[in-house]
Each structure stands twice: as C-alpha cells, then as structure tokens.
Amino acid sequence: MYExxxxxxxxxxxxxxxxxxxxxxxxxxxxxxxxxxxxxxNSYDPxxxxxxxxxxxxxxxxxxxxxxxxxxxxxxILANYNPGEKLDLLGPLGSPFSISDRQSANIHLxxxxxGIAPLYLLAKKLxxxxxxxFLGAANxxxxxxxxxxxxxxxxxxxxxxxEEKLEIKGTALRLWDNYLKSxxxxxxxxxxxxxxxxxxxxxxxxxxxxxxxxxxxxxxCGFGVCLSCSCESRNxxxxxxRACVEGPVFAFGEVKYCE
Amino acid sequence: xxxxxxxxxxxxxxxxxxxxxxxxxLITASGTCGNGEELNDYxxxxxxxxxxxxxxxxxxxxxxxxxxxxxxxxxxxxSIGLENPGVDxxxxxxxxxxxxxxxxxxxxxSGYSPEDFLTLADKLNDRPEIAGLEVNxxxxxxxxxxxxxxxxxxxxxxISKKIxxxxxxxxIVKLTPxxxxxxxxxxxxxxxxxxxxxxxNTLSALKIDIDKQEPLLANTFGGLxxxxxxxxALKMVYQSYKKLEIPIIGLGGVSSGEDVLEFxxxxxxxxxxxxxxxxxxxxxxxxxxxxxxxxxxHKIQKLSSLIGAAH
Numbered sequence: 001m002y003e004x005x006x007x008x009x010x011x012x013x014x015x016x017x018x019x020x021x022x023x024x025x026x027x028x029x030x031x032x033x034x035x036x037x038x039x040x041x042n043s044y045d046p047x048x049x050x051x052x053x054x055x056x057x058x059x060x061x062x063x064x065x066x067x068x069x070x071x072x073x074x075x076x077i078l079a080n081y082n083p084g085e086k087l088d089l090l091g092p093l094g095s096p097f098s099i100s101d102r103q104s105a106n107i108h109l110x111x112x113x114x115g116i117a118p119l120y121l122l123a124k125k126l127x128x129x130x131x132x133x134f135l136g137a138a139n140x141x142x143x144x145x146x147x148x149x150x151x152x153x154x155x156x157x158x159x160x161x162x163e164e165k166l167e168i169k170g171t172a173l174r175l176w177d178n179y180l181k182s183x184x185x186x187x188x189x190x191x192x193x194x195x196x197x198x199x200x201x202x203x204x205x206x207x208x209x210x211x212x213x214x215x216x217x218x219x220x221c222g223f224g225v226c227l228s229c230s231c232e233s234r235n236x237x238x239x240x241x242r243a244c245v246e247g248p249v250f251a252f253g254e255v256k257y258c259e
Numbered sequence: 260x261x262x263x264x265x266x267x268x269x270x271x272x273x274x275x276x277x278x279x280x281x282x283x284x285l286i287t288a289s290g291t292c293g294n295g296e297e298l299n300d301y302x303x304x305x306x307x308x309x310x311x312x313x314x315x316x317x318x319x320x321x322x323x324x325x326x327x328x329x330x331x332x333x334x335x336x337x338s339i340g341l342e343n344p345g346v347d348x349x350x351x352x353x354x355x356x357x358x359x360x361x362x363x364x365x366x367x368x369s370g371y372s373p374e375d376f377l378t379l380a381d382k383l384n385d386r387p388e389i390a391g392l393e394v395n396x397x398x399x400x401x402x403x404x405x406x407x408x409x410x411x412x413x414x415x416x417x418i419s420k421k422i423x424x425x426x427x428x429x430x431i432v433k434l435t436p437x438x439x440x441x442x443x444x445x446x447x448x449x450x451x452x453x454x455x456x457x458x459x460n461t462l463s464a465l466k467i468d469i470d471k472q473e474p475l476l477a478n479t480f481g482g483l484x485x486x487x488x489x490x491x492a493l494k495m496v497y498q499s500y501k502k503l504e505i506p507i508i509g510l511g512g513v514s515s516g517e518d519v520l521e522f523x524x525x526x527x528x529x530x531x532x533x534x535x536x537x538x539x540x541x542x543x544x545x546x547x548x549x550x551x552x553x554x555x556x557h558k559i560q561k562l563s564s565l566i567g568a569a570h
Contacts (some may be wrong), residue, residue, distance in 0.1 A: 013296035044333040044486045044514060049538050075564075088538070169295060218326045220335065223300070225293040227342050228328035232321065240321055240342060245297075258324060 002088040005063065007079070011147040011224060013070040014114075015079050016055075018085065021064045026092055028057040028064060030099065030122035031214055031249040034234060035222035036093030038077045044108025050074040051219050051244070053118035053191075067117040067145070093222050097122050097212055097249050107131040108185040110200055112172040113138075116146045118214055127153050134179065134190075136172025151250055173199050177236040180207075187211055188252075198257045210254045217243040231255035265554050266561045267547065269308065269504050269529050271429065273454045279363055279390055279429055281308035281529060283498040283550075284519060284562065285543050288510050288533030289314050289367035289393060289433075290339065291414045291484075294353050295360060306547070308529060309363040311387065311393050312353065316368075317375045319345035324477035327476025329466035331363070332510070334487030335534060336464045338478035341369055346382050363390035365431060373418050377484020380426040394422060394442075394453075397437075397460035409435040409460075410503050411448040419451035420514050431508060433457040436488075440504050441495045449505050455532065457508040459492045485534040486512040500526025514542070523562065524569035 002019040006228045010016045010167040035049035056065040069165060070079050081087065099122070107129055111119045111139050133150050139161045150157045160175035168175055173196055180203070189212030190200045197213040204211050220226035222244045229243035232251055241247060241255055268285040286309040292298050294312050303312060304440055311364040322342030329336045344352070349366070357364050366389045376394060383392060396409035396418065408414045419432050432448035436459035445456045461482025468475040492511025499507060509522035512532025522530045535542040554562060 016325055033520075042515070044538075047333055047335055047485050047534070047538065048328075048332055180490060188502050218328055220328045220337070221291075221540075223540060225299040225321065226328070226337070226537050227290075227339050228325075228337065229338075230322055230325065230327070239319070239344060 002064070002089055003052070004081055004083050004085050004087060006083055009079075009083050010032065012139075014142060015068055016145065017052075017066045017068065017072070017078070017081075019064050019066075019089070020062060022062050024064070028092045029096030030054070030098035030125055031118055032092040032094050033065060033118075033222070033248065034064070034066075034089045035093060035219070035238050036078065037088040037090075038074050046074050046077070048074075048220060049222060050078070051093075051222050053119045053214070053248070054092065055120050056124070057121060067068065067114070069114050074246060082193060090222060094244055094248050095246060097214070099125050104234055105130050106185040106187070108134065108188045110134045110172055110176050110190040110192070110196070111146075112136050112187065112196040113142075114215070115190075115192030115196070115214070116143075117191075119189065120146070120149055123153055123155055127155055127237060131155050132179075132185075132203065133157040134160075134172050135174040136162070136170075136175055139163040140166060152250070176200065177203065185209055190214075194257045201252045205252055212249050212250045213252065214251060215243055216248070216254070219244055232258070264560055265551050266563070267550060269335050269563050269566075271455055271508075271528055272417075273429055274452060274505065275423075275454065276427060276429065279309070281363065282306075282528040283308040283547055284523065284527070285309075285546060286365070286508060286510075286529050286531050287311050287536065287543075289395065289533040290337075291533040291536045294356065295336045295364075298536065298540055302544055305360055305362050306544055307362055309365060309390070310360065311365040311367050311531070312349075313343055314341050314367040314369045314395055315343045315346050315349045315379065316341055317378050319343065319348065321339065326487045327478070327481075329475045329481065331464070331466060331483065332487060334482050334483050334485035335537075336466050336476065336481035337461070338476045338481035340478065348380065350386070351503040354386060355568050357388040364388065365391050365393045365429070367395055367433070369395040373414075373421070377421055377425060380422045383386050384426050384428070384491055384516070389428065391431060392422070392426060393431040393433050393457060394419065395460070397433055397435030410438045410445060412443045415444045416447040419448050419453050423452035423543055424510060427496065429454045431455045431457050432557070433460055435460050436491060436495060436511075438466055442499050443505055445499045445507075449503055454504040455528070456499070457502070457510060458495050459488070459511045461498055462488055462491065483514065488512045489514075489518060489521075493521055495528050496522055497525040497569070501570060513546075516553055519546060519550055520553055520565065523565050526567040526570065528566055542553050
C-alpha cells in the first residue's frame with residue numbers, strides 16, 4: 001500500500017497522481033507500469049486493477065508519479081482519492097524502453113494523448129542527448145501540464161492539437177511527419193493510440209529508422225497469467241507476446257496492430 | 260486451538276488409482292495462473308493444495324482476437340480462446356518446469372473433437388510430473404469446441420469413458436453451467452469412471468460497447484467469472500453433492516475464506532481459485548489464513564469434517 005502525496009487535476013479531466021513509495025525495493029524504469037486496485041477492501045467492483053504507465057519516478061525522494069485521464073469507472077474512482085489515503089499497487093510491471101545503447105544523436109519521442117505520460121521519464125533519462133519531443137492531443141489545455149514538464153527538462157518540444165493551431169493544427173503524426181522533411185532521426189520512441197503507433201512505425205521502417213513503441217491493451221492481470229493482452233507477433237513462427245510482460249514496449253515491427 | 264492442530268488437508272478420492280492427498284483445498288483454476296512460473300514470483304505455489312495448468316490443445320493455438328476481456332459488476336467476461344503452445348511443446352518445455360514443484364499438478368486439456376481429447380490423454384499418460392488431467396468439456400470460447408460436448412450427458416459419458424480407458428492417472432471432468440441440469444452431466448462423468456468433477460466453468464455472457472455500438476469482445480461472447488457467479492456455482496455444487504459419489508471440486512468466483520467454506524459446506528472436497536488471482540496474486544495465502552481463523556473461532560480441527568455439512 002502506498003500513500004497518496006497528491007492527486008491534482010492538471011488539465012481537463014487529467015490528473016497528476018504522486019505516491020510515496022518508501023517500501024518499494026525495485027527500481028522503476030521508463031515504460032513500466034503499475035496495476036492499481038480501485039475497489040475497496042473486500043469489494044470487487046471494479047474487479048480488475050487499472051494499469052497506469054509511470055510518468056515519473058525518483059529513487060531519492062521515493063516518489064512514483066502518474067498522469068491519467070478520467071475516461072471510465074476506474075479512473076473516476078481514482079480521481080476521488082485524496083492525499084493521505086492509500087492505494088494498493090502491483091508493480092513495477094512490464095518491460096521498459098531500452099535506453100542503454102542510445103548514445104547516438106537525433107532521438108525523437110512522439111506522444112499522442114495520454115500516451116505522452118510514459119515519455120516523460122524516458123526523456124528525463126535521455127535528456128543529456130539531443131532529443132526532440134513531438135506531442136499531440138485534442139487541445140492546448142490537455143498539453144499544458146506536459147509541455148511545462150518537458151520544457152523544464154530543457155529538451156526541444158513541438159506541439160500539435162486537433163482543435164486549435166499550436167505549431168500546427170492536427171495530430172502528433174502530422175507534426176512529426178512535417179519535421180521529418182528537415183531531419184531524419186536515428187531512433188524513435190512512440191506512445192499513443194494504435195493508429196499513431198502503426199503510422200509512425202510504417203514511416204520509420206520505410207526510412208530504416210529503428211525504434212520502440214509502447215502499446216495500450218485491455219489487460220486482465222498485468223503479470224502474465226491471463227493472456228488477455230496478447231499481441232500477435234509479426235513473425236509467423238513466434239508465439240504471441242503479452243503486452244504486460246514482454247511489452248508494453250516493443251521494437252518496431254515486432255507486433256501486429258489490431259484495435 | 261493452536262495452529263499446529265488445525266488440519267486443512269483434503270483427500271480427492273480416486274475410483275481407480277491412488278487417492279490424492281492435498282495439503283489444503285485450494286486448487287488454481289485453469290487459465291488464471293499461467294503455468295505456475297508467474298504466480299511463483301509472488302509466493303511459493305507449493306503452499307497451494309494443487310495447481311492446474313492453462314488449458315492445452317493438440318496443436319498450438321494463437322487464441323482469439325483482442326479485446327479478449329471485458330469487465331462487468333464484480334466479474335469479468337473473457338474470450339481468450341485457449342491460447343497455448345500445443346501439447347508437444349507443453350511436454351517438452353512446461354512439464355520440466357513442473358518438476359520443480361512438490362504439489363499435485365493437473366494438466367487441463369481441451370479439444371475441438373472427441374479424438375483431440377484422446378490424443379491428449381494418450382500423450383500425457385504416465386507423465387510423472389502430473390497427478391492427473393482436468394478434462395475441459397466446457398470451454399465456451401472455441402468454435403465447435405468443448406462446451407458443445409459438455410452440454411450433452413451422452414457425449415460427456417462417451418468422451419470421459421474413452422479417456423478413462425487410455426489414461427491411468429486422476430481424471431477430473433470440468434463441467435459447464437450453461438445447461439439446464441448440471442447433475443445430468445456430473446452423473447454421466449461419474450458413470451464413465453471419472454475420479455472427480457469440477458464445477459463450474461464460466462457462464463456464457465456478453466458485453467456491449469455503447470460508444471462503438473457493438474459487442475466489446477472481438478469474439479462477441481465470452482465466459483463470465485469472478486464473484487458475480489459464485490452463488491450460481493455454489494448452488495450447483497450443493498445440488499450435485501447428494502447425487503454424486505465422486506468428489507466435487509467447487510469453483511466460481513471464490514475470493515475469500517468464507518467463499519471456500521461455503522463451497523465445502525455445500526459439498527466440495529476441494530475448491531478452485533481463479534479470477535481473484537488476477538487481481539491479487541497472493542490471494543491463496545490470505546484465503547488460507549481466513550480459513551484457519553474460521554476453524555479457530557468455531558473450534559473445528561479438521562476442515563474436511565465440514566464437507567457437505569450444510570445439507
């Protein structure tokens with residue numbers, strides 16, 4: 001059980017949750033997630049935990065942070081938790097982004113909607129490299145919190161919104177695509193809805209640029225037993241990959257998209 | 260009463276081979292615990308009464324398209340579609356891992372035809388790593404599959420009888436609740452020589468996504484499990500207990516010591532825990548403590564003395 005330090009609304013229906021995690025022994029890596037129980041003790045509604053990607057983690061201050069949008073029953077319950085209350089978390093779970101062999105320049109991070117959240121901890125780990133961040137959401141209000149955080153890291157960021165013109169009016173994909181005309185990256189990380197992942201991957205592979213995506217799948221357990229979040233491998237001879245164990249981070253070309 | 264005197268052991272009587280002695284009544288429900296490895300990261304699974312593997316088929320299966328899981332009030336609807344590596348890989352890769360555990364392990368088998376079940380029973384016969392088979396005559400998630408056999412007492416009898424002729428270990432026939440009278444298929448399994456029956460598998464169910472205005476699961480229908488189905492499962496165990504001579508493994512939504520006790524009082528000799536493991540991987544340890552605390556409170560030494568006591 002981890003105590004809530006803060007749980008504040010930082011955008012329209014978007015919340016920033018900070019937990020104290022003194023008892024946590026494992027290191028938390030960018031791209032990993034925690035599975036949060038939102039029914040009370042001896043209560044089973046909602047039955048399943050809700051997986052949230054880690055937005056930020058500090059081993060020194062023992063804080064783990066998440067950014068989530070209220071989209072349904074689970075997140076609605078979560079938004080009503082107050083500082084001082086405790087949450088039952090499983091994790092850290094899943095395979096993280098690979099960052100150890102990223103000495104090369106020109107790394108692009110592309111995030112759409114709440115898929116932006118896990119890219120922050122990643123950017124923090126890569127911030128000594130010349131990285132460029134491309135973020136898209138419905139409107140500016142959904143991006144403000146993220147934009148400030150990324151700016152504070154001192155990394156270059158580009159913003160797009162569907163409903164109003166920022167750098168462009170449109171998706172993160174179009175924003176990035178425009179930029180590709182002037183510079184090809186050497187590695188790409190992407191998180192967001194499947195159409196974004198799929199399109200970024202197709203473009204990158206065409207230019208022979210390697211990269212990784214983080215996929216969101218409907219999960220059951222989050223630790224590999226139920227096979228609800230299976231992703232079909234692109235390699236016909238390989239068995240399915242579990243988004244919760246082998247993922248949620250996959251290399252470009254590793255899994256098929258379907259939703 | 261001191262903890263040392265509390266006796267949680269249960270015996271699954273066999274009609275042919277050796278009785279199975281379980282250190283406690285908890286058995287993992289197939290498909291909710293992988294093949295042990297994942298759960299063993301959270302606790303020593305030897306603390307369970309027995310373990311039941313994820314369902315296996317003759318050939319490898321990639322399973323159904325996603326979404327494969329939907330949530331409902333105190334329950335989930337799944338349509339995984341028996342994703343598994345096939346029996347040969349099961350024997351070469353998963354059975355060797357089973358040697359690391361000291362508890363009885365059941366291999367859950369599923370088929371698309373009666374012949375599939377016989378092939379599986381034959382390939383798994385005399386495998387020292389497993390204590391027996393759980394014959395899944397009730398999977399709702401495969402086309403033309405298990406549940407079709409499981410709703411017809413005559414087919415349950417025929418398939419169980421043929422498996423009995425081939426397989427010498429312990430045989431559990433897992434029954435579907437999607438039937439008017441579960442005692443008809445339970446009696447058919449008993450008549451065919453099954454050692455025990457497990458009831459219930461999931462209830463056939465549907466979830467509709469109102470934004471997309473279509474069924475949420477890619478496979479349309481799925482199987483409902485979790486606390487929502489417990490009263491249905493319990494009723495079926497209660498209803499079957501007096502009619503059967505073979506042991507019943509009761510399962511369906513078991514999440515607490517109280518639930519286990521209800522199933523035992525209704526007549527189950529052992530109890531499956533499934534969906535709860537997905538949200539609380541160490542649930543078995545908590546449930547065992549809750550059972551012990553009940554026994555202490557009621558000054559009961561032997562848990563098995565309660566089997567069927569509610570009748």
